[in-house]
């Protein structure tokens with residue numbers, strides 16, 4: 001297909017895109033869409049409001065003479081800023097020349113009926129106009145802030161009353177407690193523990209967390225300083241992605257909203273900066289990151305002094321699981337059983353991998369199947385409700401959730417089974433991230449669950465595996481749900497000692 005490009009540039013300050021930029025954008029489009037660019041028209045130094053432009057006239061002449069089949073323009077405003085003129089040009093192209101105009105950046109074309117209204121709208125909502133609205137909105141928000149009106153959810157320690165932000169005394173007490181204790185030497189973890197132990201709850205959650213406390217300490221509102229507009233949210237219409245653009249912030253001093261003094265705030269924040277520098281190392285992925293899960297609260301277990309502990313137990317005492325496992329030993333323990341599993345199921349795993357290669361596992365399809373299955377179960381439950389069925393539904397709902405979570409992951413089980421069988425331990429040590437990835441492809445997690453004086457260590461199949469397990473040999477071998485196998489252990493000094501397992505050895 002033969003195409004041409006029209007570009008226009010005025011000397012107006014508003015015009016940021018040069019004709020060269022516009023042409024490049026159109027050229028890229030042409031290349032992708034197999035359009036051969038046979039002519040380029042440029043009007044430089046001409047406003048979009050006037051019709052009398054030499055290149056525009058030439059372009060219309062050539063359209064009449066059928067020198068090309070499609071017109072590419074970067075943006076509607078390049079062709080015309082004036083509504084009437086734009087409409088006239090579009091009508092000519094549609095009914096007289098019978099050629100489409102494609103507005104490349106906006107993704108609009110005049111040969112699509114549904115685009116026509118949008119094009120007219122774009123022209124109405126001229127960029128200048130949009131800019132005007134933006135400035136007005138910003139001014140309006142600043143004005144509201146100056147009057148003490150809050151524009152989003154009020155922070156902890158405050159409430160909205162008649163649209164005005166006000167201190168909430170009960171919560172303000174807690175804020176003062178946090179700041180003064182922290183400034184006077186107590187650690188964030190201890191303060192979090194104190195609050196949770198005393199049954200004090202934050203507004204939007206059941207328990208306090210270290211990060212919530214950190215956020216509170218860093219918020220300047222507690223010393224009476226409101227900062228607004230540090231970042232502006234912007235959604236890219238083409239990709240749908242949200243971006244944050246740094247902005248010049250507006251700050252307003254509102255001493256009547258201060259809950260702590262400037263000194264206390266400063267002291268607490270200096271301490272926070274200090275601990276941040278010294279305490280928080282670069283987060284490194286270890287082979288077991290996110291793999292070992294607390295069987296009581298369901299949160300991943302973390303590493304402390306070379307021991308694996310439940311982070312909820314350690315940080316907030318909101319979990320009762322006080323098991324501590326020797327990290328290095330667990331590494332070898334997990335490696336040993338994963339290797340055993342790989343050896344025993346190598347044939348099936350290879351088959352699964354081959355199947356995936358062939359049909360390029362389509363999560364959308366799996367999700368659809370799972371939804372159908374659930375629908376059927378719901379209907380069954382509606383007819384004959386029973387606790388057993390309720391459990392089953394819960395289980396299937398979890399599976400659906402897992403599938404949905406994994407939908408966007410392009411990862412598939414593509415692991416070198418033999419390499420893992422031979423060298424899993426050394427891969428864990430030398431290439432922790434790689435080992436972690438392989439483990440995550442195989443395992444949803446390794447759940448550590450205290451049960452009647454012993455500890456049950458459950459190996460759960462990853463969603464990549466579990467969707468196949470149901471129909472495979474594995475389910476006949478006695479696998480329950482997405483549990484691959486479990487090992488009952490006695491824990492002595494952090495070391496799990498197996499006392500019989502379901503594993504075929």
Ligand SMILES: [Zn+2]
Nearest residue numbers: 294297310319
């Ligand atoms: Zn826990």
